[in-house]
Amino acid sequence: MIKEFQFGRLTLLACLLVTAFCALGFRLVDLQVRQHEILTSEADDNTKRSALREPRRGEIRDIQGNPLATSVFVKTVCADPTLIGDYHDDVARILAPLLRERVDTLAEKLKPRILRYATNGEPVFNQYVVLKRKVRNETWAHIKSAMTNVAAHVPIKELPRKERRFYHNLRHAAVFADRREDQLRVYPNGGLAAHVLGYVRTEEDKSSLETRGQYGVESEFDRYLDGTKGFREYERDSRGRELVTYRRADYEPTPGMNVVLTIDSGLQYIVETELIEAWKKHTPLSVSAIAVRPRTGEILALATLPNFDPHHPGDFQLDTLRNRIVADSYEPGSTFKIVVVAGALNDGAVTLQDRFDCEQGVFYHKGVKLRDHHGYGMLSVEEIITKSSNIGSAKIGMKMGGERLQKYIRDFGFGERSGIQLPGEIPGIVNPLKKWSGISITRIPMGHEIGVTALQLVMAMSAIANDGKLMKPMLIDRIENSRGEVVPPYYFPTEVRQAIKPSAARQMVRALKSVPRKGGTAPQAALEHYTVAGKTGTAQKPVKVNGRYRYVAGKYFASFCGFFPAADPEICILVVFDEPKNGYYGGTVAGPVFQRIARRAAKYMNIPPEPELLEQLELTRLQDAPRTAQRN
Amino acid sequence: MKEMEDMPLDERSAPAPGVQVGTALRVFCFCVFIGAVSVGYLYQKNQLETLGREIRAKETELDRLKTLNELNRDKLARMQTHRYLDMKVKQLRLGLVEPREEQILRLEEAPYASVSRTSARRYVRRSAGAEVAQEN
Numbered sequence: 127m128i129k130e131f132q133f134g135r136l137t138l139l140a141c142l143l144v145t146a147f148c149a150l151g152f153r154l155v156d157l158q159v160r161q162h163e164i165l166t167s168e169a170d171d172n173t174k175r176s177a178l179r180e181p182r183r184g185e186i187r188d189i190q191g192n193p194l195a196t197s198v199f200v201k202t203v204c205a206d207p208t209l210i211g212d213y214h215d216d217v218a219r220i221l222a223p224l225l226r227e228r229v230d231t232l233a234e235k236l237k238p239r240i241l242r243y244a245t246n247g248e249p250v251f252n253q254y255v256v257l258k259r260k261v262r263n264e265t266w267a268h269i270k271s272a273m274t275n276v277a278a279h280v281p282i283k284e285l286p287r288k289e290r291r292f293y294h295n296l297r298h299a300a301v302f303a304d305r306r307e308d309q310l311r312v313y314p315n316g317g318l319a320a321h322v323l324g325y326v327r328t329e330e331d332k333s334s335l336e337t338r339g340q341y342g343v344e345s346e347f348d349r350y351l352d353g354t355k356g357f358r359e360y361e362r363d364s365r366g367r368e369l370v371t372y373r374r375a376d377y378e379p380t381p382g383m384n385v386v387l388t389i390d391s392g393l394q395y396i397v398e399t400e401l402i403e404a405w406k407k408h409t410p411l412s413v414s415a416i417a418v419r420p421r422t423g424e425i426l427a428l429a430t431l432p433n434f435d436p437h438h439p440g441d442f443q444l445d446t447l448r449n450r451i452v453a454d455s456y457e458p459g460s461t462f463k464i465v466v467v468a469g470a471l472n473d474g475a476v477t478l479q480d481r482f483d484c485e486q487g488v489f490y491h492k493g494v495k496l497r498d499h500h501g502y503g504m505l506s507v508e509e510i511i512t513k514s515s516n517i518g519s520a521k522i523g524m525k526m527g528g529e530r531l532q533k534y535i536r537d538f539g540f541g542e543r544s545g546i547q548l549p550g551e552i553p554g555i556v557n558p559l560k561k562w563s564g565i566s567i568t569r570i571p572m573g574h575e576i577g578v579t580a581l582q583l584v585m586a587m588s589a590i591a592n593d594g595k596l597m598k599p600m601l602i603d604r605i606e607n608s609r610g611e612v613v614p615p616y617y618f619p620t621e622v623r624q625a626i627k628p629s630a631a632r633q634m635v636r637a638l639k640s641v642p643r644k645g646g647t648a649p650q651a652a653l654e655h656y657t658v659a660g661k662t663g664t665a666q667k668p669v670k671v672n673g674r675y676r677y678v679a680g681k682y683f684a685s686f687c688g689f690f691p692a693a694d695p696e697i698c699i700l701v702v703f704d705e706p707k708n709g710y711y712g713g714t715v716a717g718p719v720f721q722r723i724a725r726r727a728a729k730y731m732n733i734p735p736e737p738e739l740l741e742q743l744e745l746t747r748l749q750d751a752p753r754t755a756q757r758n
Numbered sequence: 759m760k761e762m763e764d765m766p767l768d769e770r771s772a773p774a775p776g777v778q779v780g781t782a783l784r785v786f787c788f789c790v791f792i793g794a795v796s797v798g799y800l801y802q803k804n805q806l807e808t809l810g811r812e813i814r815a816k817e818t819e820l821d822r823l824k825t826l827n828e829l830n831r832d833k834l835a836r837m838q839t840h841r842y843l844d845m846k847v848k849q850l851r852l853g854l855v856e857p858r859e860e861q862i863l864r865l866e867e868a869p870y871a872s873v874s875r876t877s878a879r880r881y882v883r884r885s886a887g888a889e890v891a892q893e894n
Contacts, residue, residue: 192835192838192839193831193835196831196832196835198825198828198829198832199825199828262829263825263829264829312832312835314832314835314836314838314839315839315840315841316839316841318839318841367814368814369810370809370810370811370813370814371806371807371810391839391840392840395839395840395841654859655859726856729856729857729862732864734864735859740859743859
């Protein structure tokens with residue numbers, strides 16, 4: 127039988143238990159219901175993490191598939207100065223050679239500082255210092271390994287727990303990589319085709335570091351090169367390790383598309399190395415060259431000096447970054463004669479055999495003198511091209527009339543943007559007929575009173591090489607996804623218009639073939655194994671003097687634009703010098719550069735030599751052989 | 759059985775003394791079942807954890823290999839550049855020069871043409887099963 131005092135004890139115990147359970151229940155309700163939201167968010171903050179996954183930026187490749195711009199993932203190396211304590215000098219000494227930074231600069235960054243919140247002015251220790259951005263993964267591995275040797279002389283195991291923790295943090299947590307993934311844009315060829323490729327810069331926000339194209343193809347095709355970000359939501363354990371089981375969302379990033387250019391890095395290299403040699407000889411303000419396939423309008427090489435390194439565009443003057451081939455216009459000089467003569471031949475206003483009086487080098491029109499560099503008498507249209515007579519071309523222009531000349535200027539693509547896939551293209555300057563002065567009809571045929579871009583000029587010459595068909599310049603061959611499939615938009619050779627009839631174009635080619643020959647203005651542009659057709663240009667450069675533009679002696683644009691083999695053109699090349707020294711004629715300054723580029727390009731492109739020229743050369747060699755033997 | 763038949767009726771209907779075997783067996787089975795389920799659950803949980811760690815390790819390894827691949831691709835790209843090859847030719851004093859025209863033996867083949875127009879070109883599918891174009 128239960129005694130009375132036992133019953134009392136039991137009742138007391140029961141009451142205590144009930145009270146305890148009630149208290150527990152209350153706490154449970156308090157935690158689970160009343161404080162649910164606060165605690166859930168706290169718990170989520172402690173365990174749940176979400177991370178944006180950066181897509182790899184697409185590559186820019188040349189026509190052969192060689193990468194011209196590619197990306198590698200890199201780290202942003204950061205430090206928490208509060209975990210470094212008095213070891214900032216030691217850490218700086220270890221990191222400086224790896225990060226290629228000065229020791230004192232790093233040591234300064236690593237010193238703990240007190241910052242204040244901008245909002246409430248509360249003091250806070252600076253726990254995030256960026257030591258260096260864009261650090262390659264292998265360097266980061268070296269840094270991690272080097273950091274484990276900080277304070278190596280300290281016997282950590284003998285230290286109290288608090289100090290042991292400090293040294294552990296110093297070695298393993300004080301220097302860390304930013305969680306946000308970053309990419310380094312790598313241009314394996316350095317500055318090769320820098321004006322075409324452009325450059326990128328990194329835009330930073332709280333959750334990501336984004337690589338954005340700033341110029342050139344990088345900027346123009348940024349939306350294709352830039353892939354789609356991935357996303358991952360996960361939980362982590364107390365040590366910060368990811369618990370894969372609790373991944374909530376995991377979306378793989380989609381890599382950016384690869385942009386394949388029509389540029390051939392081999393040809394581009396040939397062009398650039400020859401331009402460098404020419405630069406050394408003539409020290410111009412700038413020199414540019416562009417190589418185009420006339421049949422398709424594909425741009426095979428496009429280079430301008432001075433050049434820049436797309437890895438460090440900030441180290442160069444703004445002027446250097448400009449792609450002068452599309453963004454600068456200049457008075458083309460005699461190379462523009464191709465337009466007036468081609469137009470006149472197309473209209474039937476003249477034939478190649480028609481003769482014009484070139485007035486022995488001095489011709490007055492509306493009381494204004496027009497001069498030739500040499501005095502010529504009667505010249506045929508073909509000879510006007512060969513000798514590059516200003517008076518002859520002015521007379522052809524006058525015979526044709528301003529309206530027709532204006533039409534052909536437009537038909538050859540001058541005065542409008544060509545639509546090349548590069549930023550900053552300008553239309554050039556073509557005045558409307560009503561704005562022409564009385565002497566414009568004599569000046570425009572010789573390439574004055576007009577502003578053209580180098581691209582427009584080479585495309586016009588390509589049109590002559592291509593039976594009169596003006597093609598749209600083509601810089602992009604295709605866009606591929608990461609599996610190598612071609613994706614829209616598709617790029618194909620596009621004919622803009624038939625600028626002149628094929629028969630007129632063929633006559634024009636015949637005339638242009640005489641330029642790089644003995645008696646022409648550019649014998650130094652001729653090739654041994656191919657017939658070259660081309661035209662020189664030497665134009666005085668207008669310079670601003672006392673607020674007005676005037677032609678100044680000694681400042682010229684010298685150019686040569688030609689194509690070969692003349693019968694079946696494979697490549698059209700334009701070389702333009704801005705203010706060359708040691709000579710200024712297009713034929714003597716730009717002609718030899720054209721020749722060297724063309725000779726190397728022909729071998730690179732495996733263009734078969736013309737059999738007639740090859741036979742002639744063989745014959746000459748055989749004839750010379752006995753003489754050489756006799757001499758020896 | 760024979761013993762049971764010989765027993766008086768009132769003795770047979772009385773409850774047997776001690777734990778009944780059948781009930782004990784059932785309880786035992788139930789406990790084993792609960793135990794097995796619990797152990798199974800823990801085992802599965804452990805497996806998930808182990809596999810999760812394995813996945814993470816493999817992902818880390820994949821990332822490492824991707825990085826290595828990137829580095830190698832970058833290195834290869836640099837080594838294939840004309841500038842690097844030119845530099846190497848000069849450095850190693852190979853004395854390579856461009857061939858003269860008479861040194862070149864030309865076989866009957868197509869002249870230089872852009873790769874895209876001569877090699878197979880695969881276009882992305884516009885929609886499932888519909889190839890947009892195929893150029894060879």
